[in-house]
Amino acid sequence: MTVDRHLPAAEVLRSHLAGNFATLGEQEALVRSGDASAIHKMRIAARRLRTPLQTGQPLLVVPTDALVDELRWLGRELGGARDAQVLRERLRHLLSTQPPELVMGSVDVLVDDELCAAEQRGRAQAIEALGGTRYARLVDGLDRLVRDLPATEEADGPADEVLPRLVRRELKRLRRAVGIAEQADAGEANDVALHVARKKAKRLRYAAEMVVPALGRPAEELAASAKGVQQALGEHQDTVMSRRFLRELGARAHLDGMNGFTLGRLHAIEEARAAAAVADFERAWGELKDKTVRTRRGG
Template sequence: MRSSPLTEIELKLEISPADLEKIALSSFLGQPAATRELHSVYFDTGDCRLFDNGFTLRIRRSGEKTIQTVKATGSNASLFARSEWETPARTNTPVFDYNSPLLNRFGPIERDLVVQFEVVTNRRIWNLTEGTSSIEVAADAGIVMAGDRQAPFHEIELELKGGDPRQLFALARKINAIVPVKIGVQSKSERGYRLLSAMRNAAKAEAIGLEPRLTADEGFRMIALSCFRQFRLNETLLLQMGHAGSLHQARVAIRRLRSALSLFKPLLDENAKRFSDEFRWLANTLGDARNLDVLLLKAADGELWEKLETARKGSYAKIVEALASDRSRALMLDFNEWLLCGDYAKHPDGEKPVEDFAAKALDRMRKKLKKHGRDLAEIDDEHRHEARKDAKKLRYAAEFFAPLFADKRGLRRYKNFNKAMEALQDRLGALNDLAIGHDVLKQYGIEETPEAQKLIFHADKKQLIEKAQTALDDVLDAKKFWR
């Protein structure tokens, strides 16, 4: 029983149940070439050791055919590429041969494996030609089951069987013109693990794990795709639950992404500016609601709270409209095509080691913060806000690149540097809330009430500036972990 490594190039599209039926029954796809019911059982150790190390193990039954599959995250951390090892299965119990990556990685762990969750999928398949490319289209309607928990899903998977990856996006745009779709970032196994742990909280940034062997171009793509994944996970929760934490983390994801575009600007083609501008539009759309969320946390129950809550509901309605818009959906497709197909990589320096690029970029960001934050007491709120943005960019850059400098000295210096950066962001954030609070209340015509004044004059501005300056000086005094 010999395992065979495969590499899939695919694009996953999330879609509503009604729209899935609409596109599946449309003349655009025609009659499906095949219809299947898939029953997948996912195994892991009791402490989910496989998943925590980037592997999944399933046994899938489809008709008379049963296949055991091990999947691993793609080496370039792409949303669209991953490695697979498939073997025929005679029973519903996992069996490893000497080629199995799990046996090589974890040793003989078969006895430690238990069923974690199951996935039942009704799949319809079409084989299409787009340009010169062959693409398999799979429309999936299914349910994930973990104990007494269940969660339905509906998605379309476009798998490139041969040809140009750009044609995946050409086909996706044609589908998007018929029914609205969003790029999916969760595999079925991830859905199962999230259901298993009842993960309904906002998704924070995941570790990226850059390695010195990577080029600067490869490093950028890993970072950008990680930021995009964080955004999409939170967008889904935001639309489902209207949760303030998901809104906040969606904005964080966009800020991290725009910071990456700024950091790597010298290496990127002219489309980088367009994408940065479009993501800024999206961030601004989310901004009003986030500002209202911050004020609501401070407001006491009463008339002011009710006015703020009414304004918040209006802002969230605008967010839903923006995220569903043609502009937003087109942005996501265009941006991911740019990344997946390598169109961003135009500069010869992109082939140089990411470690060399990182050190220079961090020097540049630190120098910019030093320039704009030289004397916070002598500049106005607008310029202090610029210093705050510089601080965020430097912190995000440090988080992106820290794994490249992970020797003993680098780790020690990064810990001290990051601690100083956290303090600086807290101080500058308090100043920003003070500056923005009045503008937000004025925007909704409620700034003159006594209750409103208490919200925005809760702190000594001069004292906050002094603390921010001290924190900024601490950052500049911290030893560079990248040198």
Template sequence: MERELKLRVAKEDLDALRHAPLFAKVESAAEAPRLLTSTYFDTPALTFRDSKASLRVRTVGTDRVQTLKLQGSVQAGLFERDEFEGPVGSDVPELERLHDQIPEDTDPGKLVRDALIGAQLEPVFVTRINRSVFPLHLPSGDEIEIALDEGTIDAKMGSVPITALELELKQGQPESLYSVALELLDTVPLRIDRLSKADLGYAQLVAEHSEAVKAQRVQLDKRASIEEAFSVIARNCLDQVQANERGVVSGHDPSSVHQMRVGLRRLRSALDLFATVIPAYPGLNDELRWIASELGAARDWEVLAGSTLDHADFKDHPDEIQPVRQACEKIAVDNRQRAAAAVESVRYTRLALQLALWLSRKGWRDGMSDEQREAIGSLVKPFAEDVLRSRHRKLIKRGKGLADLDDHRRHRARIAAKKVRYATEFFESLCPRRAVLHYVDALTALQDGLGWRNDAVVADQLLKALSKTSPDAASGAAFARGFLASRVAADHQTLKKLWKRFRRLSPPR
């Protein structure tokens, strides 16, 4: 298993990085820079890529090394994946040498044993990297190999420059990689690298779209402790956040912005849910609110330009809708670029590394008393039941007379409903499935009703501002505001029915 943290560094910062205090400690043990030439092979149909694998032959001096890497997982730039490596006698792959390393009954095993695929292999791109290696031995006994890479990735379509920092764990715990990266971040503005060299090479061959990723179901063991449940839930939320980073950075897919924002809301809700027993480290909630706000503006304008304006009936005013929609879409694109810049920032890199380190080393235990450690070691089931009851009661209280509440109090009820929904989804595997489905069905319908009203309130504010900044859209914006207000008023009875249906229910247990 390869464990490697990948970070990007600007070419102009390489010299400063080489003079970082950390490198001064290991300079005497550093290896002389060497050229690594790696040729990646695949079939014309890119079978290895489609199988989430990469195959290369690397030349180091007179030696040839063949490597097959599988997809694995990526979190905050930390790649964890299976790697099969060994010497070969020429510049082309020798798949038979992998047979003893990979079981025959696995998908990779079948791939390397397919004679037809082997016969079709051809070079698809080449990386030429000048690498400086620094071995680092930490006081904890952990061993890390630090590599500074500068070079190119060359394919028929062109060449892409690369300057990168790789921290490979040779021995010890993954959290040591985050600690070292944070120390280096104090010297130069590093960025999380979400793409391997193979990913960058294939990106020159195939235009790949990063799909938006929704939350995966949380599965808790009924014998899990509070601490174990928190770890599973927090990592589940973080997985959703980080799975959508690439889509946000690309700037093309508003759905990725939405799903990353959902992941952040879920994570903040999880931290709030466990706050009495597992407090977040200082500043975490502020940083999560910051990145959520950077994504929020893009999402608000996307919703207005799309689904909210679709509720307004412009059939008798066809010439007025186009300036409004165009102005909204332009602002949405501008804000999407702002969101991408935020996810690419040093500030977000620090947040991602600190959060990953905290979860990896269970940093909440620092400063805890024996009684507090004992408390988080107790079963999560009673804790979950208490949380679900408490959040349900708060929603019932805030939702009293829901359909007649003003915008502010209805928004508070909507937030309470969202927290109930997230808590229920976090703990649903501990409850009878039928009870959960019935409860979530009613809660989802209520949230949809509240969500539509909230979108209308936000739309009113945005359209009001739009009238001042885009005179051509002023008339259409005024019409849309009036129409949406009438729709909200007409929705009064529907909201009353949704609330009446939900308040009859009890939380699952």
């Protein structure tokens, strides 16, 4: 990638907005056509659109909270189908690795039926949201912002002087979130705190990626380290969702007189995976926590 250290900060924000806004529209059309992978890609575009609105808010003369909230809403509307899809693929693979003698009953069919139904409900919810006035207003608001980005005078300055402090703010947010997670009690409180830290890591990653055209390798390295933290915590969150599903499905299977041995076994495996994910996170965080990006003048 070509690095332009004199690129105006406002241009970095505008370019990021425009690119991801275009992606959002492209993926919307594919979601409507039934493309199974498009919901995930559209959800990512919505998340990436929040980056210039949140990280870059100090450089904009209008508040962006409303648009950020609407993009979060869109992510939730798209999330049902995607979450079910991810969990279905995860448990399918896990079941396929189990010794046949330890898979008791039609567990694969039970899991598949539950999650296929959840995915279809989520897809219907997403299509309904995309056809509504709320989404239309969101698209209109984003379009107006992309066409006429209302930036401050500071935003006209060189991006490699203006943007590093905004990225460092995201790193500080992640450090605070990790500190809270480290102090949280084991169990649900810790799971929630790690999930919050994961979202902060993702926000830092996207902010660092956004400024790569102006900052080059330091931003790339920070983004890569943040991605490592995000992925480790993402694996942990996947085990949280999987264990919750398996516990609820196991309780219902027991009430229906089914053998819940295999569901319990899968739950235990996911507990072990959760512990491994935390260890991976601690290693990744050790590599990231002291990183930073600086201005051309070292500030």
